[in-house]
Amino acid sequence: MAIAQEKTDNFDDLLTCTICLETFTAPKYLPCLHTFCKTCINTYILSTVDNEKTKTSFKCPICRQNVLMGVSTDNPDAWAEKLPSNHFVASMMDRQAIRRSEKMCDSCKINNKSELALSWCPVCEEAFCKACEICHKSFKISAKHPLVLLKELSTTNETANISTILCCEEHAGEIIKIYCVQHSKPLCTVCVTLEHRKCEEVITIENAASGIKDTKQTAQFLENLKYKREVLKALIKNRKGLLAKSKNEATEIQDKVKRIRQDLFKHISEKEDEIKREISKSQKQIELVESNDTAKLESFESTIVNWISLTETCLKHGSDQQCLFEINKICANKATFDEDFSQNISKIKDMTINFTDDKVFVQFRDKISSLGQISISESKLASAYYPTGINQTFNFRTGDVKRLQTIQLPRQHCHTSGIFFETELVFVQYHDSKVLKCSQNGSTISTLTLPNKTYDISPMDKPRAVVSTAEKSIFIIDMKKMNSLQTIAIDSEVCGIAYTDDIFIGANDTFITWIKASSGARIRTKPTRGDAWFVWAGSKDNFICGNGTHEIMISKPRNDTIIYSNTKLSAPRGIAKDCDENIYICGHDSKNIHQLSKDGKLIRIFDANAIELEKPWVIRFKNNSSMFFVTCFDTGKVALCEFS
Template structure:
């Protein structure tokens, strides 16, 4: 647990654990960058995993973001140990400790002596008195170690962090010494030797960090974060104002009702009786409907329970022939039962009751007969969107080509992903998964036993690849190795990964299978030409629904139906971060841009970006950057909307 510390510094909040509210001990940070004491986060993980019964993830205590530990990280008891240490916070803590107490020479202390320290070695992380400092400078191994004056550190004149060594997250105890520009990743000696020896642009960490504080990249990120913080502050202010306005509206309605009631006091009993009757009648009707809904659902459950009882009894006491007949009876009724369930659930709606006063009631002198009309309002909830970073108008139609990557071939299935600062492509003719850096240079290749068709990201380092036929291959993109395969029994071309499931698209079927076992969870039939699918979750997906129709399904209902002028071949589908939908038509050479509710914005001519037959399209997460693949030539064009 953390230990108490006097709050005298302006960055004190950075050194305080939000779980125990004390200064960190053994600070560990999560992917969302929230930091906690090692002991605190360990206790939290064990408590959370025990309650939620998860084996691979836990949620950040602050922002509730899922932290994926993976299946190979051992028991939850070891997860806190495997989290990366926050060396920046640790260095600030070292500096605090030096500033707030008189430091004793560590070398003298080892010899049972007590002498005031004057300097601090940021490599050895030890304090030295004057004589020990001279000795430290004479040894060949430590002669070039940077030494800081403790007096300067205590007075804030020394800006260098007291413990400036940064250690590798992957290799414990190894110091970061290099930086891979191709992967935007700091490296220790082992990283550089084992994983990045083929990278073209590896430089020293000092060179990579030189001038970083004042670089355009830093200034842009700082501005972007501050702008996003401002947007969130504005949104919070907006919601608070809305809450205040809503409360005022509610109070105003109450006052208005009271005034109207006072103005029509002579007829109050009659009108009150009238409005009560209306309310009671509406309430009775709607309560009856809601009761009928509940009864219908209970009847469905009773039917299932009856089937279970009959089936279990038959299994225990019936003959083999009786079991066969019961199975046939149940299977015969399953489809109707499923349709009844879907129909019943889709018709469920929440009902609210509002009072809408009419203007006659406010002028009682003109003989008021009714106080108002009670309306039942049925609505679907909606939430405002927040754009992170630069605001881009995706409807301008202005597209800038950034890079062209030549993947040669003819009539070739090329799909791909943005993963960090790399491009991952599948190439059907080469039977390969290809990894390219941001400059368009090939970094690695992985050969598959079957022709790849599509690829879907699962985690930061893992992806799944569909191949001709049925097999899905799980690939470690970082190491470019096979991890495992799923011998799926359902045909697949394009597919996507959502919440532990794969949605498989093929011709006129969509099939949901478990991403670990390959077991089918659900299957639906489309009107054909369904070769790719985009999914937000299990009940929100977009796909071709015939040769000239694209549909978005939401909770088993069509949220929109987009119909093209004439039949064409729809293939790649993706969505930008503003919610606009993009459809590739390889037969016409068009890319259709739709609004989130399926209205056509514009048709982008693929020729304008150098593509003959657009096959696949993929947007980079939270970015205006995307790439389009060409069925005719195999090349990939990386673009951005400006």
């Protein structure tokens, strides 16, 4: 797909730090792909850590995405240094400097000198002044390196290839030479040796990147980013328009109230004041909601604009390897972006201020209780604003369950739990004391061994998860890096665990326990009738657990409790909800899965044999999807399924 010359040749915005508004110095990028000068992001990190009293993370200055640095004893001064360098932006800075005849000698820089460069060595990827060029030619190892005059490069398009060597982000000094097709990841030789020895499809980076700029997939990828930006622009415009409309509505209602007041006796002024207070309260409520919606959408747009700029500039001016590298980085973040975007869009409501006349007021002055009622009405966001896939509906209540694949985990006759993480699956098996990260076809990607036997796992804020284990301890892990971040001691052992509102909710047969996430201190305990081995939680007061051999307890805020009881449910175990709020209960001994409405009414019962399982143990759904999996206690099998 052709890209406008004037847009891609002038990429100064891509090379400008949004903190200091100057050209980057030692550019570093965050997981959201926003780039900053090393000194700028370091100053920002220190300020954030000091203000928010955090020692493990900070938020991106632009999109506010949380950047998790892990539990570390290092001073936050070192965090900026640990962030990956943006080699693509650095190469674009070299290109710009060459075009403008401003490129300085790299060798002189090392000696704190400033000399204008005259030539470029494509082998060493360095620019030299006349004196350093002579020195470069005098060494045996570099004597035959071809040198190109920068004056010639600045008048041609060859500057696109001045930097073709890409460095590994995980292993300093190592060069990217290999590409793992199975994991869609560029690798250095150390990566291959340590983590990808068993991968079946490993090719050179040159072969992987060959022709990527001209592929239909790359063009569609860029079009998809642009489409999402247009959706965001339309949503932002819609939110701002609705905010203005709500102000007009408030003004019109106040005028109407004023006209009514003029026709009535003096004592009505007190009622008028009450209405004004309600209007003001409602207006502030709408302004807060719409302003928050707009801020979220603008942060999404900022991320998309940044990715579009990176992709367009890379396609026009970067090498094939750079193009592959940058697109891979964006793709790695895009799944999380789409999921976060989908969740935020689904929560947006259109809000308007309404006024209803009190008819009694017109006829009976002495019986007046108010001038009217102020209320806010909400309606679903118009489907025109939903990107493809977000507004999809699923046939949860009437659709057939289709088994996509059966995954065989290492251990049998073993407690097995798990969760979805981006495009992968993460499992824990009790007897192995291990956390397994697998692809959806069941291939093991990486493992983490914990000191205790593992019971259950629950997602926290990405990429963190909490794992419940034996020996009265729970572990916070990083699912992306597959390492343990924190160990929290608790005063009683729990099996099932859920995370919500900075609280862990643990289950252990005859009781449910609320645990403070920051310290592990017990908050409160609630007894059950037994079989409360797992728990689902939407908030601290909204949870579901087993409550005896044949029933479950659905607890809601304001102390409302619903009991579901059925003789066809025996030994309830895993509990889950789909994105339509339907409830699912694994019957371990009854060998079935019960599907309930959100108010605890039975919809239907699935036979576990239909998905080739004997005793269902845990069920988990993928966010905003009809895909789910069920683990089997006796066989170590996991059935990956979806509703058709």
